[in-house]
Amino acid sequence: MAMQKTPIDHTYLQSYLIKAGIRFDYNVIDTVCARKFSATFYMVLITALLILSVPQGMPGNPIPVAEDGSLSYAGISSSTKTMYFITVGILGVYLGYYLLRLCYYIALRTKLRSDPAPLSVEAYAVVCLDVKTRPIDYIYQLFSIICGRGKNGFCRYAVIYKEIGSENPRFFLTAAVSHRRLCFIPDHIGRVFLHRKKPHLYTLDDKSSYQTVSAKRRMMRKFAMPASTMACSSQPGKSQDLAANSDTAVSSSNLNLDSNSTTSTVKAEPQQTQQ
Numbered sequence: 001m002a003m004q005k006t007p008i009d010h011t012y013l014q015s016y017l018i019k020a021g022i023r024f025d026y027n028v029i030d031t032v033c034a035r036k037f038s039a040t041f042y043m044v045l046i047t048a049l050l051i052l053s054v055p056q057g058m059p060g061n062p063i064p065v066a067e068d069g070s071l072s073y074a075g076i077s078s079s080t081k082t083m084y085f086i087t088v089g090i091l092g093v094y095l096g097y098y099l100l101r102l103c104y105y106i107a108l109r110t111k112l113r114s115d116p117a118p119l120s121v122e123a124y125a126v127v128c129l130d131v132k133t134r135p136i137d138y139i140y141q142l143f144s145i146i147c148g149r150g151k152n153g154f155c156r157y158a159v160i161y162k163e164i165g166s167e168n169p170r171f172f173l174t175a176a177v178s179h180r181r182l183c184f185i186p187d188h189i190g191r192v193f194l195h196r197k198k199p200h201l202y203t204l205d206d207k208s209s210y211q212t213v214s215a216k217r218r219m220m221r222k223f224a225m226p227a228s229t230m231a232c233s234s235q236p237g238k239s240q241d242l243a244a245n246s247d248t249a250v251s252s253s254n255l256n257l258d259s260n261s262t263t264s265t266v267k268a269e270p271q272q273t274q275q
C-alpha cells in the first residue's frame with residue numbers, strides 16, 4: 001500500500017489510516033465547541049429573518065387594496081400561509097436545535113474535564129478527514145473539484161493522539177478544523193477525558209500542558225531572579241566571609257600536608273643511617 005499524503009506535509013488521509021488498521025472516533029464535543037456558530041447557522045438565521053420581514057399579507061404586514069374609494073386589506077391565500085408557517089417552523093426548529101446542541105456540548109465538556117483521572121496521550125500524526133459521512137461533504141467535494149483544488153480541498157483536519165502506556169493503544173482526535181487553524185507539535189502530551197457511559201464521546205485537552213509549562217517558566221523568571229538578588233543584597237558580607245573561610249581552610253590544609261611530609265622525611269633519615 002502506497003503512502004498517501006495530503007497537500008500538507010506529514011499529514012495522512014483518514015481513509016489510508018483506516019486501511020492501515022488505525023481506528024478512532026470523531027471528536028464531536030471539541031469540534032462543536034470550537035466551531036461555535038458556523039456559516040450554515042448564520043445563513044439559516046438570515047433566511048429566517050428575511051422570510052419573516054418580506055412577505056405581505058401576513059399579520060402585521062397587510063396589503064392595501066382600494067375598494068370604492070377606500071382602503072382595505074386582503075391577505076394571501078391559505079396554502080401560501082401554510083407553506084410560510086412550515087418554512088418558518090423548520091428554520092426555527094433548526095436554530096433552536098443548534099443552540100441547544102451547542103450549550104449541551106459546552107456543559108458536557110466542562111463536566112468531563114473535571115474528571116481527576118484522564119488518559120495520557122501523545123501527538124501521533126495529522127489526519128485529513130476525507131471520509132464522507134454527510135450529504136454536505138459531497139457538495140463540498142464537488143465544489144472543491146470545480147475550484148481546481150482536488151477532492152480534499154475543503155476537508156477538515158485534526159491531530160490524532162495515541163494513548164500512552166498501553167499494549168493496545170487507542171487513538172483520539174482533536175477538534176476538526178481547517179488546515180490554517182491546525183497546530184501540530186510532535187510528541188506533544190495531552191489528556192483525554194472519556195464519557196463513562198458513552199465511550200465514543202470524549203474531549204481532548206491538548207493546551208493545558210503547554211500553558212502549564214509556560215506559566216511555570218514565567219513564575220520561575222518572576223520570582224527566582226528577585227529572590228537571588230534580595231539574598232545577595234541583604235547579606236553583602238556573607239559571600240566575602242565564605243570566600244575568606246574557604247581560603248583559610250585551603251591554606252591550613254596545605255600546612256598540614258607540608259608538616260606531614262617533613263615528619264615522614266625526618267623519620268626516614270635515622271633508618272638510613274642505621275643501615
